[in-house]
Amino acid sequence: MLMRDRMNHVPQIVTPLPGPKASKLIALDERYTSPSYTRVYPLAVAKGEGAVIEDVDGNRFLDFNAGIAVCSTGHCHPRIVKAIQEQASRLIHMSGTDFYYGPQAELARKLAELAPGTGNKRVCLTNSGTEAVEAAFKLARYHTKRKHMIAFFGAFHGRTMGALSLTASKVTQRAGFAPLIPQVSHVDYPNCYRCPLQTPAGCCFDCLDQIENKLFKRTVSPDEVAAIIVEPIQGEGGYIVPPPEFQQRLRSLAQRHGILLIADEVQSGMGRTGKMFAMEHWGVEPDIICLAKGIASGMPLGAIIARDEIMDWPPGSHASTFGGNPVSCAAALETIALLEEDLIANATRIGEYLIGRLRDLQTRQELIGDVRGKGLMLGIELVRDRETKEPAVAERNTIVQECFQKGLLLLGCGASSIRFCPPLVIDQADADTAVEILDEVMSEMPPARRAI
Numbered sequence: 001m002l003m004r005d006r007m008n009h010v011p012q013i014v015t016p017l018p019g020p021k022a023s024k025l026i027a028l029d030e031r032y033t034s035p036s037y038t039r040v041y042p043l044a045v046a047k048g049e050g051a052v053i054e055d056v057d058g059n060r061f062l063d064f065n066a067g068i069a070v071c072s073t074g075h076c077h078p079r080i081v082k083a084i085q086e087q088a089s090r091l092i093h094m095s096g097t098d099f100y101y102g103p104q105a106e107l108a109r110k111l112a113e114l115a116p117g118t119g120n121k122r123v124c125l126t127n128s129g130t131e132a133v134e135a136a137f138k139l140a141r142y143h144t145k146r147k148h149m150i151a152f153f154g155a156f157h158g159r160t161m162g163a164l165s166l167t168a169s170k171v172t173q174r175a176g177f178a179p180l181i182p183q184v185s186h187v188d189y190p191n192c193y194r195c196p197l198q199t200p201a202g203c204c205f206d207c208l209d210q211i212e213n214k215l216f217k218r219t220v221s222p223d224e225v226a227a228i229i230v231e232p233i234q235g236e237g238g239y240i241v242p243p244p245e246f247q248q249r250l251r252s253l254a255q256r257h258g259i260l261l262i263a264d265e266v267q268s269g270m271g272r273t274g275k276m277f278a279m280e281h282w283g284v285e286p287d288i289i290c291l292a293k294g295i296a297s298g299m300p301l302g303a304i305i306a307r308d309e310i311m312d313w314p315p316g317s318h319a320s321t322f323g324g325n326p327v328s329c330a331a332a333l334e335t336i337a338l339l340e341e342d343l344i345a346n347a348t349r350i351g352e353y354l355i356g357r358l359r360d361l362q363t364r365q366e367l368i369g370d371v372r373g374k375g376l377m378l379g380i381e382l383v384r385d386r387e388t389k390e391p392a393v394a395e396r397n398t399i400v401q402e403c404f405q406k407g408l409l410l411l412g413c414g415a416s417s418i419r420f421c422p423p424l425v426i427d428q429a430d431a432d433t434a435v436e437i438l439d440e441v442m443s444e445m446p447p448a449r450r451a452i
């Protein structure tokens with residue numbers, strides 16, 4: 001028995017997976033839910049607490065994906081539960097688009113104050129990440145009176161029509177849905193491990209050059225571009241951290257041409273990277289920030305934040321019935337309090353420890369080609385050969401499955417990467433457990449794919 005089993009009983013797998021109750025639930029779900037969902041492994045959840053998920057058969061898992069980078073304060077944090085219960089007992093819905101209530105105004109003020117940069121800000125609340133992107137897209141067009149948008153290959157911005165037109169992550173997400181919104185150009189995102197333009201490592205200039213010297217000279221006049229939308233760290237695309245100067249240079253490029261810079265912080269924001277907003281790592285002030293996922297510890301909520309002079313659309317031009325729901329806002333206010341008290345600092349502290357352990361693992365496991373990330377937004381990229389960097393797609397999928405069988409919940413991203421986006425409440429022992437399981441699984445891979 002491993003040390004982790006004796007210490008805290010997580011993970012604790014007590015049935016074959018999926019167990020009998022999980023199998024029944026999965027059969028029901030698969031009969032009636034949309035086949036468009038992507039289920040990676042047969043996890044049927046009954047409850048969660050902190051970084052622990054218990055399935056319907058009583059198996060206990062260590063959760064290193066937090067409901068896809070959402071449950072930042074851990075599952076069912078007592079203070080979040082209390083905030084939700086108290087708000088639900090007073091007011092569940094009134095529609096913040098037509099009426100006033102405290103939690104919406106208070107949350108808007110808090111987000112406006114937190115957003116980087118000077119100047120007064122305003123907030124428009126949505127229900128999800130894709131809706132936040134949709135709102136940013138519309139606001140950029142409305143404010144600039146320009147139509148064109150620039151986004152990056154590998155980006156995931158959501159699946160509603162506007163956001164999908166900006167998304168360029170996987171072709172299955174777009175196939176069959178055309179026509180999408182016209183006048184969107186995609187350019188390469190700087191990925192130093194796999195430079196799309198094959199320039200020396202650490203160089204971000206060529207990706208920017210694509211905008212300035214290819215797009216603007218050949219296909220679109222900069223004065224027709226409303227906005228450039230960028231993920232501070234590319235999430236679904238593979239947890240790719242751009243080179244240090246990239247975001248700053250993109251900021252100045254946009255500014256030079258009167259183009260708005262939209263930071264899609266849906267995955268990277270709300271403390272995940274060890275800063276409230278990932279753009280703060282580079283001192284960049286975006287014109288519009290998109291938020292969702294970690295903002296309300298699992299309650300559905302999204303937001304855009306923009307300076308007063310940018311958010312100049314008139315009454316009726318944008319809103320939604322449920323956006324800014326009071327229960328979601330109460331959860332968000334408590335989430336932000338917890339983030340500010342300790343969890344952002346914990347993301348930095350444990351993130352540094354975890355990335356160190358992953359780098360150490362890389363010295364022993366040749367499949368790991370790259371280790372990267374900030375705070376608790378960390379990824380490893382798996383390759384069949386460190387020279388050719390051939391993506392180890394099947395191996396990555398097997399590892400994620402095997403980790404699940406051993407009680408560690410992970411998710412892939414990019415072609416052959418694994419992401420680590422646990423609740424920000426994890427401690428060093430949780431990080432050790434995760435690396436220990438990963439090491440064990442990788443060591444059990446066929447010899448050609450094994451330890452150095």
Ligand SMILES: Cc1ncc(COP(=O)(O)O)c(C=O)c1O
Pocket residue numbers: 128129130131133156157158159231235236264265266267268292293
């Ligand atoms: C960066 C980014 N933007 C937007 C979205 C879409 O968010 P939602 O799934 O809440 O619509 C996601 C979801 O993964 C994301 O990672």
